[in-house]
Amino acid sequence: MSVIDWVDERLDLTEVRQFVAEKGVPVHAQKIWYYLGGMTLFLFSVQLFTGILLLLYYRPSAAEAYESVQFVVTQVKFGWLIRNVHSWSANLLIALAFAHFFSVFFLKSYRKPRELTWVSGMLLLFLMLGFGFSGYLLPWNELSFFATKVGTGIAGAVPVIGRFSLRLLRGGDDVTGATLSRFYGLHVAVLPALATALVGVHLLLVQRQGMSVPIDVEKKLKPGERLRQMPFFPNYILRDVLAWYLVIAVLAALAAFYPWELGTKADPFAVVPPGIRPEWYFLAMFHTLKLVPSHVLGIEGERLGVIAFGIAALFLVLVPFLDRRASRGERSPLFTVLAALGLVYLISFTIIGRYAK
Amino acid sequence: MITIGDLPPRDGVGRSEFDRRHFLDALLIVGFTSTAAAIAYPVGRYLVPPESGEPATASVVAGRAGALRANSAAIFKFGSKPGIVVRTAEGELRAFSAVCSHLDCTVQFKSDTSQLWCACHNGTYDLAGNVVSGPPPRGLETFRVNLRGEGDDAEIVVSRT
Numbered sequence: 001m002s003v004i005d006w007v008d009e010r011l012d013l014t015e016v017r018q019f020v021a022e023k024g025v026p027v028h029a030q031k032i033w034y035y036l037g038g039m040t041l042f043l044f045s046v047q048l049f050t051g052i053l054l055l056l057y058y059r060p061s062a063a064e065a066y067e068s069v070q071f072v073v074t075q076v077k078f079g080w081l082i083r084n085v086h087s088w089s090a091n092l093l094i095a096l097a098f099a100h101f102f103s104v105f106f107l108k109s110y111r112k113p114r115e116l117t118w119v120s121g122m123l124l125l126f127l128m129l130g131f132g133f134s135g136y137l138l139p140w141n142e143l144s145f146f147a148t149k150v151g152t153g154i155a156g157a158v159p160v161i162g163r164f165s166l167r168l169l170r171g172g173d174d175v176t177g178a179t180l181s182r183f184y185g186l187h188v189a190v191l192p193a194l195a196t197a198l199v200g201v202h203l204l205l206v207q208r209q210g211m212s213v214p215i216d217v218e219k220k221l222k223p224g225e226r227l228r229q230m231p232f233f234p235n236y237i238l239r240d241v242l243a244w245y246l247v248i249a250v251l252a253a254l255a256a257f258y259p260w261e262l263g264t265k266a267d268p269f270a271v272v273p274p275g276i277r278p279e280w281y282f283l284a285m286f287h288t289l290k291l292v293p294s295h296v297l298g299i300e301g302e303r304l305g306v307i308a309f310g311i312a313a314l315f316l317v318l319v320p321f322l323d324r325r326a327s328r329g330e331r332s333p334l335f336t337v338l339a340a341l342g343l344v345y346l347i348s349f350t351i352i353g354r355y356a357k
Numbered sequence: 358m359i360t361i362g363d364l365p366p367r368d369g370v371g372r373s374e375f376d377r378r379h380f381l382d383a384l385l386i387v388g389f390t391s392t393a394a395a396i397a398y399p400v401g402r403y404l405v406p407p408e409s410g411e412p413a414t415a416s417v418v419a420g421r422a423g424a425l426r427a428n429s430a431a432i433f434k435f436g437s438k439p440g441i442v443v444r445t446a447e448g449e450l451r452a453f454s455a456v457c458s459h460l461d462c463t464v465q466f467k468s469d470t471s472q473l474w475c476a477c478h479n480g481t482y483d484l485a486g487n488v489v490s491g492p493p494p495r496g497l498e499t500f501r502v503n504l505r506g507e508g509d510d511a512e513i514v515v516s517r518t
């Protein structure tokens with residue numbers, strides 16, 4: 001008797017078997033975008049796995065954090081590989097999450113009945129940025145130390161709760177070992193717990209509702225006609241695995257040939273070195289805040305910028321509820337234009353932010 | 358696991374199709390297995406902590422001769438492990454590793470019986486380091502004791518024999 005039979009006899013796998021047999025993926029010209037979510041998910045699991053491995057040697061204190069990372073990359077066998085993969089995978093994950101976000105935005109896959117999938121996805125994107133922000137500080141090097149000072153300083157510009165949230169993030173008035181402890185707790189416990197739960201919800205919704213078909217493709221169908229479906233097992237999952245192999249190849253090449261710098265140990269009393277920049281995915285935001293004048297209509301510029309980003313984030317979460325045309329299954333060019341503008345803004349400001357003095 | 362190869366050949370498809378599936382299955386299995394191995398090997402090596410860079414300690418100063426009265430003992434640091442130096446009732450100095458040979462607890466000196474005693478599982482050793490009673494499988498490692506200097510100020514130098 002096979003293992004599956006043994007389990008089946010006890011748990012009755014009829015439903016699972018039915019699900020596996022029936023699950024299909026619609027076949028059409030834009031189905032290439034379906035792979036991005038799976039690739040992001042794959043990188044999320046890489047992060048969990050390598051993150052747990054790094055925990056074996058990492059020490060979260062201002063006195064030891066830098067040295068412990070140094071120990072991992074210089075003394076521990078393959079420690080350099082694990083750390084490089086973790087750092088590169090984090091960046092690829094955010095890049096792919098953004099690509100996934102924009103593909104869903106352009107294809108209007110968020111429209112009824114998938115509003116909640118979009119909301120959970122947006123929250124996941126924010127969580128990933130939180131992962132990036134908190135993880136950046138953990139090696140306790142000069143760059144990350146000052147970038148965290150600036151980043152948490154921005155939180156201080158939030159109206160009303162600014163000072164409160166700044167102190168909450170930093171664990172005091174300044175970025176110190178207390179900040180490191182907090183970011184560590186966030187990075188290895190709070191965020192993973194939230195993200196894992198949200199990923200579960202996100203996937204459950206995707207499974208329950210199946211893949212969304214773009215409006216244009218839907219419109220071309222004759223009444224009563226159904227799109228051709230590809231079986232998920234094994235046809236589609238094997239293609240997914242192929243995409244994951246592509247990710248592994250890129251990741252391995254980056255980790256092997258472009259080691260992630262550790263830099264010099266953070267010194268709170270050192271002069272800020274020139275060229276302090278956040279990670280690339282915060283550059284657009286960072287550069288925008290630099291451009292806002294110090295006072296606009298009597299409001300502090302920084303504060304205005306933070307309010308604007310808050311409104312933009314809220315808008316993004318609410319897109320499926322605001323795009324009424326897409327909900328009715330009609331073409332919705334306004335939101336296509338908005339997505340395009342957002343994409344152009346992000347790309348151009350990231351590049352300008354990278355090279356601006 | 359994908360078991361395409363287990364499926365019976367479709368109608369009108371002959372033996373060659375069946376073999377092709379077996380071949381592709383084998384290819385997949387080889388691919389997945391090599392991937393798993395390529396991940397498992399570095400991870401396995403990573404899990405084993407590197408040898409500590411600390412060289413094996415040969416000799417340390419355990420204290421001043423005058424500070425240790427007869428029939429008493431003191432714990433000292435011998436490298437990264439504890440050692441114990443004992444002054445017997447007769448005034449002789451002896452030093453041992455304080456790591457119990459049973460389960461690595463740190464032994465202590467019992468002045469009433471003049472024995473070394475491990476509180477974890479009630480093992481006792483005599484002042485030659487030999488097991489007297491209890492679960493320890495071996496005696497304690499004994500160290501050589503030398504005095505450097507004169508009188509009470511002399512340093513107790515403990516070295517590995």
